[in-house]
Amino acid sequence: ETGVTQTPRHLVMGMTNKKSLKCEQHLGHNAMYWYKQSAKKPLELMFVYNFKEQTENNSVPSRFSPECPNSSHLFLHLHTLQPEDSALYLCASSHPRKNTEAFFGQGTRLTVV
């Protein structure tokens, strides 16, 4: 266990559905991240939050909407997704400084049908 918990572990949703992914950490970290992992591709950084403020949006389509209500929780709200959005979505957290490792959750396996 890394101390970063993601729910749900698996999610199947239709293209017209709205769903949310949840990430929670109690490691005392103040930086949280969403990554997308597709088959045969590097992990793609989506969003970065430092001290609850979004500091990076890596050209992510607006059908993905992050929310960080506090330093321990991170959400990814999903609506009108496309089949190509099917992937493993990974949450990570770290101390908000350079040159430090990130701790990852187990991920949510998302399938858009």
Add this chain to the structure above:
Amino acid sequence: GESVGLHLPTLSVQEGDNSIINCAYSNSASDYFIWYKQESGKGPQFIIDIRSNMDKRQGQRVTVLLNKTVKHLSLQIAATQPGDSAVYFCAETPQSNSGYALNFGKGTSLLVTP
């Protein structure tokens, strides 16, 4: 743009042998590198890291080597075990506004055979 990439997508080794996984990076200003291991159905797990002021760092059964001249990073696993079978990613901290987010390579799949 800057990138981190892996030389080989798959590596098959026999149990007990040593494994070497390689990684090339292009950002000469990168000063921190990490190796992660990802098992099937799990998120990436930290293995070992190294800062650019070092060229070698050892952990338990693992060694990371950094050659800044040729911008090359390697992970050596001694006496490879079946439990080492996983995908291995190198990552570095790019120069970006985020400052902290890691930039990942594509990954090398390590298969340990009996």
